[in-house]
Amino acid sequence: MKNKISIDPAVKELLPIAKKNKISTVWDRYEVMQPQCGFGSLGLCCRICWKGPCRIDPFGGGPDRGICGADAHTIVARNLIRMMAAGAAAHSEHGRHVVLALWGVSRGRFSAYGIRDEKKLLSVAQKLDIETENRDTLKIAEEVALKTLEDFQNQDHQTACHWIKTVVTDNHFNKLKDLHVLPHNIDAVVCQIMGRTHVGCDAEPANVVLGGVKGALADLNGMVLATELSDILFGTPSPVVTSANLGVIKENAVNIAINGHNPLLSEVICSIAGEMNGDAIDAGAPAGINIIGICCTGNEVMVRHGVPLATNYLSQEMALITGAVDAMVVDVQCIMPSISEIGACFHTEVITTMDENKITGATHVSFSEESAGDTARRILGLAIEAFRRRDAKRVNIPDIKQTAMVGFGVESIVAALAKLDEKDPLKPLIDNIVNGNIQGIALLAGCNNTRSVQDRSFETIAKNLAENNVLLLASGCGAGACAKEGLMTMEATEKYAGESLKAVLTSIGNACGLGGPLPLVLHMGSCVDNSRAVNLATALANKLGVDLSDLPLIASAPEAMSEKAVAIATWSVAIGIPTHVGTIPQVTGSSIVTDLLTEGTRDLFGGYFIVEPDPASAAGKLMDIIRDKRKKLGI
Numbered sequence: 001m002k003n004k005i006s007i008d009p010a011v012k013e014l015l016p017i018a019k020k021n022k023i024s025t026v027w028d029r030y031e032v033m034q035p036q037c038g039f040g041s042l043g044l045c046c047r048i049c050w051k052g053p054c055r056i057d058p059f060g061g062g063p064d065r066g067i068c069g070a071d072a073h074t075i076v077a078r079n080l081i082r083m084m085a086a087g088a089a090a091h092s093e094h095g096r097h098v099v100l101a102l103w104g105v106s107r108g109r110f111s112a113y114g115i116r117d118e119k120k121l122l123s124v125a126q127k128l129d130i131e132t133e134n135r136d137t138l139k140i141a142e143e144v145a146l147k148t149l150e151d152f153q154n155q156d157h158q159t160a161c162h163w164i165k166t167v168v169t170d171n172h173f174n175k176l177k178d179l180h181v182l183p184h185n186i187d188a189v190v191c192q193i194m195g196r197t198h199v200g201c202d203a204e205p206a207n208v209v210l211g212g213v214k215g216a217l218a219d220l221n222g223m224v225l226a227t228e229l230s231d232i233l234f235g236t237p238s239p240v241v242t243s244a245n246l247g248v249i250k251e252n253a254v255n256i257a258i259n260g261h262n263p264l265l266s267e268v269i270c271s272i273a274g275e276m277n278g279d280a281i282d283a284g285a286p287a288g289i290n291i292i293g294i295c296c297t298g299n300e301v302m303v304r305h306g307v308p309l310a311t312n313y314l315s316q317e318m319a320l321i322t323g324a325v326d327a328m329v330v331d332v333q334c335i336m337p338s339i340s341e342i343g344a345c346f347h348t349e350v351i352t353t354m355d356e357n358k359i360t361g362a363t364h365v366s367f368s369e370e371s372a373g374d375t376a377r378r379i380l381g382l383a384i385e386a387f388r389r390r391d392a393k394r395v396n397i398p399d400i401k402q403t404a405m406v407g408f409g410v411e412s413i414v415a416a417l418a419k420l421d422e423k424d425p426l427k428p429l430i431d432n433i434v435n436g437n438i439q440g441i442a443l444l445a446g447c448n449n450t451r452s453v454q455d456r457s458f459e460t461i462a463k464n465l466a467e468n469n470v471l472l473l474a475s476g477c478g479a480g481a482c483a484k485e486g487l488m489t490m491e492a493t494e495k496y497a498g499e500s501l502k503a504v505l506t507s508i509g510n511a512c513g514l515g516g517p518l519p520l521v522l523h524m525g526s527c528v529d530n531s532r533a534v535n536l537a538t539a540l541a542n543k544l545g546v547d548l549s550d551l552p553l554i555a556s557a558p559e560a561m562s563e564k565a566v567a568i569a570t571w572s573v574a575i576g577i578p579t580h581v582g583t584i585p586q587v588t589g590s591s592i593v594t595d596l597l598t599e600g601t602r603d604l605f606g607g608y609f610i611v612e613p614d615p616a617s618a619a620g621k622l623m624d625i626i627r628d629k630r631k632k633l634g635i
């Protein structure tokens, strides 16, 4: 069983230690949960009202309608779009925090923050048609924040959110407009999904799904603004060499793991940690404070500051089982509630920080933008105290880590390409796509899931596509998987890239003075940073005068798990990208919804879902799509 759990060697090393300590992990709980409910897996269980729960018999003979009369298609569609709404809400809450922080900074509040990247502020302002000439930086920032806040406030249904217009081609924007799926207000769209799926409302499955698509596009809007404004506040990523996997935990340091998604607190922890190094040394940790990242908070600080990544979603518990994490500080999303119990088996202080995200058994230190610095100091203090309680005999840090060159946002990719063609940086990339040196572009994104062997699908698909000369971008836990597997190195390019891809990555790398190729997989950041990949792809499409659906471009979330992933995959389809998921979506109880997602969306949007749990077969199907797109483009 063990080798079916994860390909991550650090996980394999720690599982017996978990067992010895009688700690149940996500994999143990998965096993206990078997067999999982068939009705739920098919999307056929409805709990939307208290006449229920109702379930539809997928084989016939049993109930074919819920008590209210909703059939399988209505039930499946409603369940699905409620997931999209939750995903959109999660990303957009994150975005709202960031825009409110920027607004505060622009009015001289929140001393822990400032405008770190003025150049980005100006480029964002231009995108939003905000005047920048001879204007005070903070005034521009204020206008950017206020215009962004309109995306949460606008009540005019005819006017789309501002940000979505910046990431799709004009042609596609009009297509989405004609289909009435452009969001006008993120909050209103999420609210509408909850309303239309209440008992006795929208029962026409295609209409329900299109309502969900609007929510998914609101999710995209929320992600773009979160990424772009975070860059203004915290800096735009640029290439940096760091490392990944649990070997980044140091025996002789106070180890603080930051886990979750929202960069507002983790940024301040990173910038203040240096101040308290002396205290850590006094407490007996000669290496001072060691900040390490998990999940997307980890990805955020990794691509911006080179903070090492301890691990990705599915193995967050394993970080605690090393016995050497002194504090795990969590904010929002994808945090396993089990961590407080596991932390309690050791000396680890598990600290929740957001008032709307508490965990029983954890210490809560309430975060607010006003007092971010003090909160960070208090947390660092708690970690140092916990370090004093650490039991050296229980420390088991796997000596496993990989080098990772990360930090490839659009700006840094364009800057790298500019070394080849200063005037027209996208040209070398386009030329190489046209001449076939690069066959296509793939975005590896999304979660880990206990339904798959952890990280295996990412590794298989990445190596397979790279061998076929596909340029690889990655984000979220997919990027974490690739980093841990050593795919973000020059060596990986040498070893796994097809000859022509290798040549292109080498010429760019050499032009940048790296003395070798760019890494095989380019780490773009957290899941909200999927917007970076869209920005890059749209820039290419605009330059070629085509739509995203015409490009040899695919996305893959082979181990998708969260509601956010459902939202992301749906907007990816809606903006025209063929999108692979390796987890069977909970929709197969409805032929109408299944056909709509895998076929109908192709006519409507150009994008569609490819469902294939086997990673090698998935890679084959994705290559077929890329070849087909090339053929249609005549290249």
Ligand code: BF8
Binding pocket: 261, 295, 296, 313, 333, 334, 445, 446, 447, 448, 476, 477, 478, 526, 527, 528, 561, 562, 564, 565
């Ligand atoms: O936002 S990939 S498991 S950590 S949901 Fe969560 Fe999924 Fe990881 Fe990043 Ni995204």
Ligand code: SF4
Binding pocket: 046, 047, 048, 049, 050, 051, 052, 053, 054, 065, 066, 067, 068, 069, 070, 075, 199, 200
């Ligand atoms: Fe059952 Fe209808 Fe209520 Fe759903 S909404 S639980 S199908 S009665």
